[in-house]
Amino acid sequence: MASSSRSDADALPDIRDLLCAASNVQPVEADPASAVLRRRSIAPRPLLGTRRRTVVVVSAGLVAVAAGTALVLAAVNALPGTDRSVSTPAVAPSEPPALSDDPHDWPEGLVCTLIGNAEGVSVDLTLALPLEGGDYYATVSVPSLGASATTGFAGNDGYGLGGGTEANLTSTPVEVDVSVATERGDVVYQRSVVATPQLHQPNGAACDGENYAIRLVADRDGDLRQLDNNARWQPPRDEQGRTSDIVWTACGVRWLTLSQPDGTGVDYERVGGVLDDGAGGPPPGWNTPAQRGWVSVDGDVATFQDERGHTERFQRVPADEFPQPCG
Numbered sequence: 659m660a661s662s663s664r665s666d667a668d669a670l671p672d673i674r675d676l677l678c679a680a681s682n683v684q685p686v687e688a689d690p691a692s693a694v695l696r697r698r699s700i701a702p703r704p705l706l707g708t709r710r711r712t713v714v715v716v717s718a719g720l721v722a723v724a725a726g727t728a729l730v731l732a733a734v735n736a737l738p739g740t741d742r743s744v745s746t747p748a749v750a751p752s753e754p755p756a757l758s759d760d761p762h763d764w765p766e767g768l769v770c771t772l773i774g775n776a777e778g779v780s781v782d783l784t785l786a787l788p789l790e791g792g793d794y795y796a797t798v799s800v801p802s803l804g805a806s807a808t809t810g811f812a813g814n815d816g817y818g819l820g821g822g823t824e825a826n827l828t829s830t831p832v833e834v835d836v837s838v839a840t841e842r843g844d845v846v847y848q849r850s851v852v853a854t855p856q857l858h859q860p861n862g863a864a865c866d867g868e869n870y871a872i873r874l875v876a877d878r879d880g881d882l883r884q885l886d887n888n889a890r891w892q893p894p895r896d897e898q899g900r901t902s903d904i905v906w907t908a909c910g911v912r913w914l915t916l917s918q919p920d921g922t923g924v925d926y927e928r929v930g931g932v933l934d935d936g937a938g939g940p941p942p943g944w945n946t947p948a949q950r951g952w953v954s955v956d957g958d959v960a961t962f963q964d965e966r967g968h969t970e971r972f973q974r975v976p977a978d979e980f981p982q983p984c985g
Contacts (some may be wrong), residue, residue, distance in 0.1 A: 662855040777858070778805070779872040781836050784894045784902045786847055786876035789813045789950050790965045793841040796821030800832050816904050816948040816966035826857040827870035834872060836882065858887045890919050900952035905962055907972070908947035909984035910934025914962060916953060916971055925980065926960045926972035933970070938984070944968070 781798055791813045798821045799806035809821035821836075821875060831854045838847035851874065858871035873885040893901040905914045911933040915923040932939055942948045943966060951964030958974035 682746045718982075741865070752790045767871065776824060777870050778822055778824040779827075779834050779853075779874065780820065781834075781882070782818070782820045782873075782875040782894055783836075783838065783847065784819045785878050785896060786880050787813055787819055788900070788965065789819075789842075790842065791846065794819070794838050794845075794846075795841070796836065796838045798823045799835045800825045800827075801826070801835065802832055814945050814950045816906075816950075819902075825903075827872065828868075829855060829870065831855075832872075834874065836874070836876070847876070847880060849876070849882050851878055856887040859885050891921075892919055893917060896952060898952075898954065900949060900954045900963075903953045903962075904948040904950045906947060907940035907949050909938055909946045910940060911944060911949075911970060913975075914953070914960065916955070916960065925975040927975055929973050 707764060714982055733823045734893070736891075779798055779800060781796065783794075786795060793810065793812050795808055795810050797806065797808045803825050805823050805825035807821070807823035811817055811819060811821075813819060821838075825832075832853050833852050834849060836847070837845060839845050853872045853874065855870035855872050858869050859866040873887055874882045875885055876882055878897060893903075895901055900901065901916070903914060903916055905911055909932070911928055912931075913925060913927045915925050917923055935941050940949075949963050949964055949966075949968070951968070954961050958971045962968070962970045962972060
């Protein structure tokens with residue numbers, strides 16, 4: 659009885675035709691007698707979709723595995739005259755740009771997400787308010803723009819004394835109203851000033867665009883003075899040339915850090931060692947965790963004085979050393 663099954667030799671072209679049709683590669687047939695590969699032209703056959711089979715074919719460097727209707731073609735590049743390799747030149751990783759310590763020197767647009775920007779008014783009230791006045795609430799308003807915000811802070815703590823509000827400013831002059839009340843509601847400061855907004859572009863024009871701001875500082879007499887937005891920050895100084903800063907006291911009076919115009923800090927340690935209550939805490943009469951006061955610097959020695967009558971001297975710590983930690 660004649661068999662309808664095909665021999666392995668007959669089946670081989672069908673499988674290879676199937677694989678080549680899927681990959682659009684011209685099939686190659688092996689000559690069993692001479693083991694010489696020669697090209698022949700055949701029409702692609704339709705894919706067989708229903709019957710599941712797994713066939714492994716090894717012929718003249720061609721290895722393919724077909725499982726079910728998923729066909730995998732391997733070693734296509736081994737076929738004569740076929741080169742599908744792609745050469746990609748190596749790209750050396752780029753080094754990030756070096757930044758100076760001064761943001762004013764940074765390229766435009768480089769640090770938009772690091773600094774950020776906001777249009778509005780800021781007011782420094784350090785010189786105008788008693789440090790020992792308790793809790794304050796500063797309200798800053800731009801009536802013509804309907805902008806107003808209230809900021810709460812304590813006179814004697816580690817944060818600055820001031821407030822501000824966001825406002826959609828342009829180059830048009832506006833009136834700014836500043837009012838400060840105590841926790842009991844007593845108004846202890848109130849001033850108004852007409853100021854001209856200035857472009858505020860700490861990240862450069864490409865990043866900040868038409869960004870306007872007003873920076874104000876109150877002096878000892880309470881008068882408001884406008885600062886240049888593009889000038890480097892300077893800590894407010896009293897009539898004796900002292901700056902306002904804090905001494906950390908949670909582990910006793912042991913060190914202070916003076917802020918610098920470039921945003922860094924200089925560390926000082928108390929002359930004579932730690933002053934505490936005998937148990938590692940702040941001595942009697944000192945606020946905790948920080949005591950705010952006024953600091954004058956003479957060479958490497960900083961003198962701290964506060965409104966409670968304390969006077970302490972601190973020695974500058976070398977740049978390669980750090981103040982002793984608590985404990």
